[in-house]
Amino acid sequence: MRSEICTCQGLNSNCKKCFGSGFVSTETVNKSASKSADYKKGKKKQQFESLISENLDLLSKNEVEEIAIKIIGGLDLKSKKQMQILNAIPFNTTTFRRDFGDKFELLGLIEAEKQHLRNELLIVDQEIMLKNYKSNFKFKHFLSDKDLDVTSNRQLKELIREYKKLKNN
Structure with a gap:
């Protein structure tokens, strides 16, 4: 595996390429360039399907x-997936950000989907309030109502830690 000197020359501890070490493997440079191009393309094209119909006020x-x-089921499912990914990342190593960058990217994408679902749930909740319906919805997963900062x-x-404490009790 060959390495090159990073463009930041190790002076930027927050560098996304070398993570402050100053050296980047040539494989990483090629992968990150293609991944960032794919990610930027995907981010522009990323459209979420709406579960809400346009005539929400006419529904029973x-x-x-x-x-x-x-919507709540989707949030719970995505939250469960996020927790599985988080548990698969060894936070006790010093290079986990670099070694598991794809997992962090996936966490960010899932969080964007969850934010979209939360916005839709807010719209549905407002409709429920307008019609004076009584509802008592609860999330089934710990992360469903939490904003995750990847x-x-x-x-x-x-x-x-909180999830493990909750699960053990």
Whole structure:
């Protein structure tokens, strides 16, 4: 494996290429260049499907509740997937950001999808409030109602600790 000197020359501890070491493997340079191009393309094209119909105000109480249950189910599923990914990352190593960059990227994409689902749930909740329906929806997963900051190692570690405490009790 060959390495090259990074463009930041090791002076930037927050460098995305070398993570402050000053050296980048040539394989990493080629992979990151193609990944960033793919990611930028995907980010522009990334459109989320809406579970809400355009005539939400015309739907019955049961239909609105079914939509809300689908959204909450999607949030729970994505949250479970995020926790699986977080548990697969060894935070005790010093190079986990570099070694598992694809997992962090996936966490970010899932978080964007969850944010979209939360926005849709907010719209459904407003409709429920307007129609004076009584509803008592609960999330089934720990991360469903939490915003995940993928760039914050501290928050990710704290969420894993809280989840393990909750699971053990």
